[in-house]
Amino acid sequence: xxxxxxxxxxxxxxxxxxxxxxxxxxxxxxxxxxxxxxxxxxxxxxxxxxxxxxxxxxxxxxxxxxxxxxxxxxxxxxxxxxxxxxxxx
Amino acid sequence: xxxxxxxxxxxxxxxxxxxxxxxxxxxxxxxxxxxxxxxxxxxxxxxxxxxxxxxxxxxxxxxxxxxxxxxxxxxxxxxxxxxxxxxxxxxxxxxxxxxxxxxxxxxxxxxxxxxxxxxxxxxxxxxxxxxxxxxxxxxxxxxxxxxxxxxxxxxxxxxxxxxxxxxxxxxxxxxxxxxxxxxxxxxxxxxxxxxxxxx
Numbered sequence: 001x002x003x004x005x006x007x008x009x010x011x012x013x014x015x016x017x018x019x020x021x022x023x024x025x026x027x028x029x030x031x032x033x034x035x036x037x038x039x040x041x042x043x044x045x046x047x048x049x050x051x052x053x054x055x056x057x058x059x060x061x062x063x064x065x066x067x068x069x070x071x072x073x074x075x076x077x078x079x080x081x082x083x084x085x086x087x088x089x
Numbered sequence: 090x091x092x093x094x095x096x097x098x099x100x101x102x103x104x105x106x107x108x109x110x111x112x113x114x115x116x117x118x119x120x121x122x123x124x125x126x127x128x129x130x131x132x133x134x135x136x137x138x139x140x141x142x143x144x145x146x147x148x149x150x151x152x153x154x155x156x157x158x159x160x161x162x163x164x165x166x167x168x169x170x171x172x173x174x175x176x177x178x179x180x181x182x183x184x185x186x187x188x189x190x191x192x193x194x195x196x197x198x199x200x201x202x203x204x205x206x207x208x209x210x211x212x213x214x215x216x217x218x219x220x221x222x223x224x225x226x227x228x229x230x231x232x233x234x235x236x237x238x239x240x241x242x243x244x245x246x247x248x249x250x251x252x253x254x255x256x257x258x259x260x261x262x263x264x265x266x267x268x269x270x271x272x273x274x275x276x277x278x279x280x281x282x283x284x285x286x287x288x
Contacts, residue, residue, distance in 0.1 A: 009174065013167040017160060020281075024156035027286040032144075040282040047278045055166050055271045057173075057264075061108045065115060072122045076129055076279055083133030084287065087140045 012054035019047050037084045041077050048073045109173075110265030118272045121235070125276050128231065129283060132224045139220050144288050146221040154205045155285040158198050159277060162236075165194030166274040169243070169267045172250070176260040184263070185250040188243055191270065195240045202233055225284055232276055239273045242266045 004010045023043055026036055052069045053059040059066075108115060136143040168191035175183035209226075216223050246266045249255065255263040 007174075009167065009170040013163065016163045016278075020156055020159045020163065023159075023282050023286055024152060027152045027156075032288045037287055040287050044279055044282050048275055051166065051271055051275045051278065055170050055274070056268055057109045057170075060106065062106045065108055068119060069122070072119075072126060073279075076126050079126070079130040080133045080283060080287075083130065083137045086134075087137040 008054045008059075012050040016047055016050055019043050034085075034088060037081070041081055045073060045077050110261060110263075110268050114265040114268055118268060121272060122276075125232075125279075128228055129279060132228060132283060135220055135224060142219060143221045146219065146225075147285070147288060150225065150285050151205055151208070152285050154201050155281050158201050159281050161194045161198045161201065162274045162277050165191045165198070166271050167191075168194065169270050172246075172255075173260060173263055173267050176250075176255040176263055177257060179257040181250075181253050181256045184255050185247050188247045188250055192240055192243045192247065195236055195243065195270075198236055199233070199240075202229070202236075228280060228284060232273070232280055235273050235276065239270045242269055 005014070023040055026040060031039070049070060052066075052073070056069070058069060168187045172184050172187035172191065175181075175187060209222075214222050214226075216226050243266065246255075246263055249262065
């Protein structure tokens with residue numbers, strides 16, 4: 001088991017499964033508002049980054065492609081955050 | 090062979106900045122991601138002017154099925170990573186097995202989604218019911234089509250892998266298909282909290 005966790009893809013899978021459970025749980029308890037929105041966006045960002053770096057294997061890729069994909073994640077999260085912030089006003 | 094003097098230095102892998110798969114697939118992925126960025130933002134901003142409607146009808150979605158589908162896509166992606174890793178270590182027999190397991194996870198996603206859709210359509214919900222359902226159906230269905238395309242790609246990869254096409258000598262095509270499959274996963278990771286949970 002410990003040996004399996006040396007593989008970054010296996011580690012990423014484990015974190016992704018647990019993080020999905022947390023988002024589901026936040027839905028179950030009816031979490032809403034600024035704190036909940038920020039928490040869910042942070043979780044989605046961490047998950048997306050693991051997919052980009054450990055599944056798509058862009059950790060070792062030329063910097064441009066890492067910046068483009070991680071930049072997409074930042075862009076999408078920021079736009080969603082902005083729209084939710086507007087809705088809370 | 091490393092000299093003895095370098096043994097004292099921290100072990101660093103040789104710097105090999107390489108993009109997995111074909112350059113063209115990455116431009117295609119980028120175009121797809123940008124299209125979805127527009128849809129995700131359109132959803133979020135439409136919600137800002139229909140907050141009560143979105144919060145009300147979001148409650149009718151099946152979060153359990155949405156979460157289950159997230160687990161299926163993540164696990165499906167993981168099997169494809171295992172297929173690529175198997176190819177790199179020349180374990181040619183493990184490649185098609187892992188592709189098949191990844192494909193089955195995709196199939197599971199489609200089955201769950203059809204169950205979810207039939208409950209919604211059975212309740213008389215359609216694109217024209219209201220703004221929330223219009224976004225829910227179009228966003229998830231557009232993603233659904235991408236899962237199907239991903240599975241078509243995996244089917245081709247599986248046939249190739251069974252003929253021993255992918256190994257240490259060549260994993261290029263496999264890496265390209267894998268990158269597309271991971272994109273489908275990445276999109277759902279944003280879509281699920283956005284449409285099913287965030288309020």
